[in-house]
Amino acid sequence: MNRILLFVPLAIFAVTLVYFGLGLRQDPSAIPSQMIDRPLPAFDLAGLEAGDPGLSNTDLLGQVSLLNVFGSWCPPCAIEHPMLMQISRSGRVPIYGVDWRDEPGAGAAWLARHGNPYSRVGDDAQGRLAIDLGITGAPETFLVDAEGRVRHHHVGIITEDVWRNTLLPMIEELERS
Amino acid sequence: MRLAPFIVFALSLLVVAPGHAVAAPQPDEQMEDAALEERARGLYRDLRCVVCQSQSIDESNAPLAADMRAIVRERLLAGDSDSEVRGWLQARYGDYVLMSPPVQGNTILLWLFPLLALGGGGVAIVIFFRGQSARADAPLDADEAAELARLRDEEGQA
Numbered sequence: 001m002n003r004i005l006l007f008v009p010l011a012i013f014a015v016t017l018v019y020f021g022l023g024l025r026q027d028p029s030a031i032p033s034q035m036i037d038r039p040l041p042a043f044d045l046a047g048l049e050a051g052d053p054g055l056s057n058t059d060l061l062g063q064v065s066l067l068n069v070f071g072s073w074c075p076p077c078a079i080e081h082p083m084l085m086q087i088s089r090s091g092r093v094p095i096y097g098v099d100w101r102d103e104p105g106a107g108a109a110w111l112a113r114h115g116n117p118y119s120r121v122g123d124d125a126q127g128r129l130a131i132d133l134g135i136t137g138a139p140e141t142f143l144v145d146a147e148g149r150v151r152h153h154h155v156g157i158i159t160e161d162v163w164r165n166t167l168l169p170m171i172e173e174l175e176r177s
Numbered sequence: 178m179r180l181a182p183f184i185v186f187a188l189s190l191l192v193v194a195p196g197h198a199v200a201a202p203q204p205d206e207q208m209e210d211a212a213l214e215e216r217a218r219g220l221y222r223d224l225r226c227v228v229c230q231s232q233s234i235d236e237s238n239a240p241l242a243a244d245m246r247a248i249v250r251e252r253l254l255a256g257d258s259d260s261e262v263r264g265w266l267q268a269r270y271g272d273y274v275l276m277s278p279p280v281q282g283n284t285i286l287l288w289l290f291p292l293l294a295l296g297g298g299g300v301a302i303v304i305f306f307r308g309q310s311a312r313a314d315a316p317l318d319a320d321e322a323a324e325l326a327r328l329r330d331e332e333g334q335a
Binding site for chain 2: 028029031033035101105126127128130131132133134136137
């Protein structure tokens with residue numbers, strides 16, 4: 001009996017080791033999204049420049065689309081940008097942009113310099129929509145179905161791999177149903 | 178004596194660098210209504226900055242934390258109760274946005290663990306000392322009695 005008790009601390013240590021070991025494999029900055037399967041909040045953002053149509057939640061109805069949150073101040077967004085251009089050129093799905101917390105004119109200048117992959121862009125200078133969407137950083141992208149419901153929330157850069165193995169299969173699935 | 182300047186320097190650091198984080202809200206974030214401002218400050222401390230993670234939005238200078246504070250003020254002005262304000266952000270960022278996790282199924286172990294550890298440790302200590310005193314009071318068995326008698330005899334002869 002006492003012999004067995006001697007091994008209790010070792011057993012507790014082993015259990016803790018496994019538990020924390022598994023914890024280390026998780027990304028602590030990834031917060032589970034609350035948006036999945038919920039309709040987009042109602043919004044109506046101005047365009048980046050005078051004469052731009054801007055972006056409202058009703059623009060995303062009727063077709064599967066991507067809603068991408070970016071900013072000219074955001075280095076990872078510049079890394080992601082060529083992939084968005086490629087998706088845009090392929091014409092597979094429309095991409096809508098939310099320019100998050102940018103100085104006036106900075107977003108438009110950035111798009112003029114790097115190219116504009118977005119069907120429409122809204123200016124979220126105050127960052128209100130970003131919080132409504134539960135954004136923690138840029139870039140983040142939502143996959144939105146034809147009814148305007150969020151089906152997937154991707155935090156971080158859309159790489160070739162994310163596009164081909166995550167987003168594209170989900171888009172095909174949504175378009176089939 | 179050589180130490181004196183260092184001690185003065187070390188003490189001055191205490192004055193210059195406060196141990197606790199200085200509140201981040203800027204003067205222009207002050208609400209006009211003092212009662213609302215007090216509630217706002219309480220809520221800032223309850224809500225987590227989702228980009229800085231181990232700071233509340235009261236402590237964080239992050240732009241997103243400033244935006245979240247602006248929303249707290251806006252909700253308060255709209256007449257929301259404190260729990261409605263927390264709920265508004267919780268609906269968007271999940272339980273994670275609350276500095277203290279709510280007591281519910283998946284957090285019950287977290288909340289109860291200190292009590293369990295204290296109780297378990299207490300029980301272990303009681304069992305340990307009971308065992309010790311029980312052993313001390315137990316009557317001697319035959320071998321022990323013989324050994325004791327032998328030692329006594331040796332002592333008697335000495």
